[in-house]
Amino acid sequence: MSRTGNQLARLESEEVARGVRLLLARPLLTAVHDHDGFDLIRRRREPIVKWFDYYCGWRVLVEPRAGYARLFKTTQRPDRTRPLFDRRRYMLLCLVCAELVTTPTTTAEALTTRVRQAAAADGLPSFDLDRRSDRSALADVLGFLEEQGAVENDDPHVRADPMLITRLLAAPAPPSTVDSIEDLTREARYESAHRSLWQRHSVMRRLVDDPVVYRDELTAGQLAFLTSPSGRKIVQTGIGLAGCTLEERAEGYLVVDADAIATDTRFPDDDSNAKVAALLLLDRLAQGPARFEDLVEEARELLTKFRTWAKAYQSDGGAGRLAADGLELLEAFGLARTENGTVRRLPAAARYAVEELHD
Template identity: 80%
Template sequence: MSRTGNQLARLESEEVARGVRLLLARPLLANGQDPDGFDLIRRRREPITKWFDYYCGWRVIVEPRAGYARLFKTTQRPDRTRPAFDRRRYVLLCLVCAELLTTPVTTLDDLTSRLKQADDMEFDPGRRSDRNAFNGVLTFLEEHGAIEANEQIRADPTLITRLLSSPVAPSTVDTIEDLTYESRYENAHRSLWQRHSVMRRLIDDPVVYKEDLTASQLAFLGSPAGRKVVQTGITLAGCTLEERKEGYVVVDADAIATDTRFPDDDNNAKVAALLLLDRLALGPATTEELAEEAREVLTRFRNWAKAYQSDGGASRLAADGLELLEAFGLARTENGTVHRLPAAARYAVEEPND
């Protein structure tokens, strides 16, 4: 291959890797939110689509004219630690989407009036909690390119229908487990499910502990063929696989593939999470002991974390910090006691050498 050919091949592999990671971070990527990212995925849609299908069994749809790319991620282990909303906001989101599918162009006042008349929930824009929930839903839809909210609300019905990622219609099932059921693996060779299930865990979870994998998944990772597939797939995505005695971590040095970062001082809960890790390094702790740790910090720094400087604020700060630690695979709560997990060693404070 000529030098020019090598350069073009390297450019393509770099762009495919970036496109894969962009979709991992934002499974619904609209042209309006990230024109450069969407253009890259549009140009490299064939190899990107093939990567997700082969390594994860996930479907990708790229619609150049409509201006969006959608990665349909499916998992047999729904992550309940990171919901987009609470239950009430999810209900409100469904109602707002239903109204916007009927009337794609409307005003804020008209949409509010129609929500007040809905039988599914008592919506009162006069209540602060309901206003906050409503604004949160609109912000979510705007961030995903499903609406444009200026003097009027203009919805994109196609993008609204693409918000839900499910291999089966929700109206046909009774539970979340049924909602994520994938019939393609019923008669498939075991190696197909092993490849997809292992790669899904490695790509989607911040940390994968060996104790949380099945015997079949461990056997796949332990075999030369399985290990080669995993290493190749992760490398093609522009990441590296780190293995320790306890488990695995996929590292994206460019931090493109993640939708949230840790450690990061962009909010108080993330700072509190690091402080809680320092406490857990001394040994397991109850949730009450972690709340006391947060209370001491809030007392020492009265101008910090003002949203938590109120009655019950220490418990809320500790709970928010602990939620982050559990989401990142750094801590686990068992019977009211919080345990530090091995991956937390990455964030240990090193003592300076004398």
């Protein structure tokens, strides 16, 4: 191959790797929010689609004219440690989307009226903008839809893209046709497929979607695939093609993106009080297992020492809320685990240990 050919091949592989990571971080990527990213995915659509299909069994839809790319990340193992919203906001999200699909152009007042009527008609908890909590919940829902590019909120007018709203749902089965989470996430393709296909896809899904994967969290079949010569080669090749590296430890596996392109949430990071508290709670857990009450006391001491910090938590019950939010982050990042009321630090937390300096 000529020098020019080598350069073009290297450029393509770099762009495909970047496109894969962009979609991992933002499964619904629009040209409005990331023009350059969408243009790259549009140009390298074929190899990017093939990567997700072969390694993860995930479908990618690229619509050049509509200006969006959608990665449908499905799983038979829903992660309850990283919810987008609470139950109330999920309910409002469904009601708001249902109304905007049928009436894409409306006003904020008309939308809230129809949402209130729909909640009453379906026997759901009442929705009332006179309640501060409901106003906050609605603002969060509309903010999320704006962030996804599905809604333009130009007060008092609200304009929606019905197609993008319908693309938000990634479940294999329509929710209205099933009665349980298991039925909602069941993927029929694996019921008649060879076992190795499911092992490859389920392992790669865990590796690219979870901050850390511990061996004791894998099934015997998944672990056998990962430790076999052929399975290990497939995984290492796939991770490499995505521009990442696979770290293997005695306790588990970690996919590292040195450029942090595929990272949707960073830790450690000082962009929130909860993340700062979570890092400090790790220091406490490094001393040994703790009860949640011990972490609350640790948070209370922190708030007492820095009275101008974390003002949202400087109130009655604030220490408990700060400890709970910090612990939720640690569990979501695979750094701590609560079992029978006892919180233990997990092996991956050693990456954030404070090292003493010696002369």
